[in-house]
Amino acid sequence: MNAGWSRFNVASVSVGFAFLYLPIVLLVIYSFNASRLVTVWAGFSTRWYVSLIHNESMLAAAWVTLRVALLSATAATVLGTLAALALTRYTRFRGRVLFSGMVFAPLVMPDVIIGLSLLLLFVALGFDRGIVTITLAHITFTMCFVAVVVQSRLLSFDRSLEEAAMDLGATPVRTFFQVTLPVIAPAIVAGWMLAFTLSLDDLVIASFSAGPGATTLPMKIYSQVRLGVTPEINAICTILIGIVATGVVAATLVNRRRELRRQRDEQAAMRTDG
Amino acid sequence: MAGAAPTASRPPAAGARGGPGARIFAAVAGRLVIMVPYAWLLVFFLVPALIVVKISLSQMAVSVPPYAPVFDPGGGLAGLLDAVRQFSLENFAWLMDDPLYINAYLSSLMIAAVSTALTLLVGYPVAYGVARAPATIRPSLLMLVILPFWTSFLIRVYAWIGILKPEGLLNQFLLGIGVISQPLVILNTNTAIYIGIVYSYLPFMVLPLYATLEKMDGSLVEAAQDLGCTRTGAFWRVTFPLSLPGVVAGCLLVFIPAVGEFVIPDLLGGSQTLMIGKTLWNEFFANRDWPVASAVAVLLLLVLVIPMMVFQKVQADAQEKGR
């Protein structure tokens, strides 16, 4: 695609981004609203953030959410990476079609179906619902996203690197750990971050698989929202947005710097004598 | 030494370095890579799906668990057969007779289709614009497109409540500049749902579109113009047709989950808006009728099976072409 912006391009991108960000910006602004009525501006105030800190149930929910996200992201990354490896490296094994279908179905399946089916499983097995079941549910539905990310990287992975390693004396297992894994590591990390975020944000599946005493932050926010819009909700949302935005921007900047440095290195090398 | 060994992506480790122990390890490791995720998915994906089907064939009961029959492992084969005989399709018959459910399915499909079209309408220019952006700002623009995706779905939908309410910010703005004299009723209507779906699923449409457009050979458009096409002509005759794989992928990524959406119709829709995700939720949590909820889920899956298979095929084709 050739670069070169027309007026239409500029307009459509600007409108698109305005549409994407305006609601978020408004939400953030009104979290500093002194008045209780979210839609009537009454002056700048941080009282809602203060009240959040004292909100025990909200903090407890945040803690639950964090633990579930960390655990499930890590397990999902391992499982998703294994699944991606299985699909790209082993082209023929019994039940491959079924496996492939199971790995990619959760990508598009509505959350309510996933949530319902997992809950029915837990009931049938007699599991008590709580943090453990939420974690198991999250692992199941996020591992497919990890698999997609890692598989995409594995498909573009240069197999001759592995052949070179084996040619130099490394067994297949050693080749995997010393060559393949380090090279695809960024994709695995990206997969982890994706799984973490999906777990952090999930409402429907958590609602189905949770039990008494295990409330996640999205569940808590949702129950508050049903009662009505309050600036306190705006405040917790702003905090979450802030954390995520910082993370994404930081990651992008780090990547950009690394890319630029790499380009500069390559150009410098081209100029030296071959 | 063994004769000609079969070719494999992993050469046979006969007499491998480290001795027979290493050889067994390599073989076991290979098996594990497939077996571990396979086993997990069988237990946590396939079996639950089968359970949903089984319960959709059961009846509601006032018991724990709230359905009958319940497989009793102690009953043995006879008990199993007995339970199976109690299966019936009566839940499905009931669903298909009740206009409420039929309408809910149809309405969900319609709302999802309309929303997908709207998302395409909004998302295509954005994807096209980013693809044509100068290379220096393109990565930043992409990051800005993806950033909302990382923030919570719930939060983003919630943000719209404050905007679309009768006393909300949109109405305040429009009243303030005098465009309308009465506040618009948007919240709790289908319009709000469309806005919500478009807003939440926009990144899912923009990203595959961008990926396809970005890879496109720009010299094709130049060739078209060289042969006499106008800018817009070249777009409709060259760029758009070539971007269809991205369009299809984006539409499927939006349409399929949108059919079963729950959060958006619940928060932004009204009591008249019928979406099957909400219906399922209500059947389960409000009515505590697990068998019916399961039947709703099974029917929803059947409705979605074809788009899902199309999606799997599109995925597989994209991989074949070596993405």
Add this chain to the structure above:
Amino acid sequence: MKSLGSIRRSFAPWNDPGAVPYIRFENVTKRFGDYTAVNDLSLDVYEREFFALLGASGCGKTTLLRMLAGFEEPTAGRILLDGQDLAGIPPYRRPVNMMFQSYALFPHMNVWGNIAFGLRQDRMPRNEIRQRVEEVLKLVRLEQFALRKPHQLSGGQRQRVALARSVAKRPKVLLLDEPLGALDKKLREQTQFELMDLQQDLGLTFMVVTHDQEEAMTMADRIAIMDRGEVMQVATPAEIYEAPASRFVADFVGNVNLFEGTVAGREDGRTRIADDRGMSLLVNEAGGAPEGAGVAFAIRPEKIRVSSARPAAAVNAMEGEIYDIAYLGDMTVYHVKLPDGRIVKASALNAARTSDDPMTWNDRAWISFAADAGVVLTR
């Protein structure tokens, strides 16, 4: 006794009946499903040879190399290295190392790490590794780049790292897959000689796969010309060029003129080849072809002389018209059209800056050549 070509080779184990081949391909076949990549191929390579597999894409040369490296197993036949059957031995246990076409440098390791990788797999003691890596770095003149990562190196430097990495373990055989493909012309010429020197200094057996004739002719002791999974001819560059075994080989390497005809009899120890359009040539060897057999006389352009007047003492001479001229600076190539419509390519080295006999398009001209200026091909 005249020798073929202009180089006298002292190293020629293939002529020694007592020499034992170091690498032997014995009736090797490789099939991928319905497609046969290598077809009942037998080949011997001797120790310390610089051997080239030359052929167009898809001829099976890379597949053959990969079978020796261990990345593919033959469907039939066997491969012997120093007397040992390699069947079932995985690549990481073969005393063979390969230099990949794409170099395949590990991007997450620096030059040192790349070179030391193979040595680490052998669990060499650390100080020995250090010695060997430094030795190899000096060999390829990359000492000051030891800590750089592959993306910080130019194409030529990466190629040297790939080479260094592949010789670090002192393998019995070094396989090179299109080693000079990615280099620009100047660098390629320089590197060709470096590779030859390296091979001599280290005393290794090299097996190179290439589609570039010049590369093979320059570097190799012997070349195997391959086509569609089979070997067409195995010989020294001079033999391949001056004594091709078939029309395919004659046409594949360099330029050639093929005069098709039948054996029409013998005169004074020479053979006459004629056709029904009036051609009549007197040539030295008939390749064992009987009278009446259909053959082709293959003669290289530089063996044909072009003159505006009929040469006095030429054994074979024909008159024609200059159809096209390509002036290349160091030589001039004439395309001469004979009365029967055949176009003959003849080239002349511009050994002097001026010419006594300049010619131009559409001039009448004579082409002439000696009886031993070409070979008779029966295939």
